[in-house]
Amino acid sequence: MAESSRALERLQEELEKKAHAVYCYKCGRDVKPKVRLYPTLLGEIRVEYVCPYHGIVLLTETIEKMRLPDRKPYLVVGGAYIAFEGIDGAGKTYYAKWVVSELRKKGYDVIYVIEPYVKAIKEFLYKYDIDADAEVFIFAADRIILQKTIVLPALKQNKIVISDRSIYSSIVYQSIRGVSEEYIWGINRSIKVPEFVVILDLPVREALDRLRRTRDKLTKFEEEGFLLRARKKFLELPKKYSHISKFVIINTALPEEDVKKEILERVLEYLRTKGESGR
Ligand SMILES: [Zn+2]
Numbered sequence: 001m002a003e004s005s006r007a008l009e010r011l012q013e014e015l016e017k018k019a020h021a022v023y024c025y026k027c028g029r030d031v032k033p034k035v036r037l038y039p040t041l042l043g044e045i046r047v048e049y050v051c052p053y054h055g056i057v058l059l060t061e062t063i064e065k066m067r068l069p070d071r072k073p074y075l076v077v078g079g080a081y082i083a084f085e086g087i088d089g090a091g092k093t094y095y096a097k098w099v100v101s102e103l104r105k106k107g108y109d110v111i112y113v114i115e116p117y118v119k120a121i122k123e124f125l126y127k128y129d130i131d132a133d134a135e136v137f138i139f140a141a142d143r144i145i146l147q148k149t150i151v152l153p154a155l156k157q158n159k160i161v162i163s164d165r166s167i168y169s170s171i172v173y174q175s176i177r178g179v180s181e182e183y184i185w186g187i188n189r190s191i192k193v194p195e196f197v198v199i200l201d202l203p204v205r206e207a208l209d210r211l212r213r214t215r216d217k218l219t220k221f222e223e224e225g226f227l228l229r230a231r232k233k234f235l236e237l238p239k240k241y242s243h244i245s246k247f248v249i250i251n252t253a254l255p256e257e258d259v260k261k262e263i264l265e266r267v268l269e270y271l272r273t274k275g276e277s278g279r
Helices: 002-018 091-104 117-126 130-156 167-176 181-187 204-214 223-239 258-276
Strands: 020-025 029-031 034-039 045-048 057-064 080-085 110-114 160-165 197-203 247-251
Touching: 002 034, 002 045, 020 057, 080 091, 080 130, 080 167, 080 258, 091 110, 091 160, 091 197, 091 258, 110 130, 117 130, 130 160, 130 167, 130 181, 167 181, 167 223, 197 223, 197 258, 204 223, 223 247, 247 258
Parallel strands: 080 160, 080 197, 110 160, 197 247
Antiparallel strands: 020 029, 034 045, 045 057
16 A cells, blocks of 8 residues: 555656646636646546646546556447346346347347356355445456356357346446446446347336246345336436437336337347348
8 A cells, every 4th residue: 555655656746747837717827736646446547737826626637547457348349239127027038038039030140148147146146245336346247257258259240149137237226225327337347338228117016016926035126115216217227328328118017919019129120220230
């Protein structure tokens, strides 16, 4: 720790020495700024250039000091990465698997994946009471393993990947448990984000009824108050993140045949706009 704080001091002195004069509106002239450094959780250092007389921040920059592994999943551009999201009981697994089989019938090369992927990680998550920030790391680790071993190679081969959950489940669930969405995005900085997200929506009461019919025990993520908040968060995703992924919301309270028709139409429409990937 002492070592790294000395390194920071040296960096600060160095930056201060070579800093150009910056205009301060209170001084009404260019001043030689003081430098303040703020290391971030992600290994970057935020640099603030401050007026020595007024303490006003005149300029900021971020220095990348990331001693972190280099992964660039966004460089993998083939195929199509489609995620199914929504609260438990909304029908993700059922409809995701169904759409996989329909796409295969139509001649598409498609694979199905589910998060969490690693069995041991799943056990770990459900067996122990883990704080939500640590949960973010565990889910991210699982996602990285899944993407490296299956998702990215499949996309490189121009396949369609249908993913049962994605980073958006982390955004929803761990943010409800008290972690900021920025932190979750940060920890997941090197994962591939699904291009197209099908959010399956169902009122919570109905989702719980469906869950109780199929399971003898519900997990900590399947309690009513929690699911109400999760549903709200899922429905907010399109407003917040449409610059990152394309979203559709599908009401799974409707008759099954209608839901299937709607899902298939939307997915095919997306694939057409993508240029017939995976065919
Ligand atoms: Zn000033």
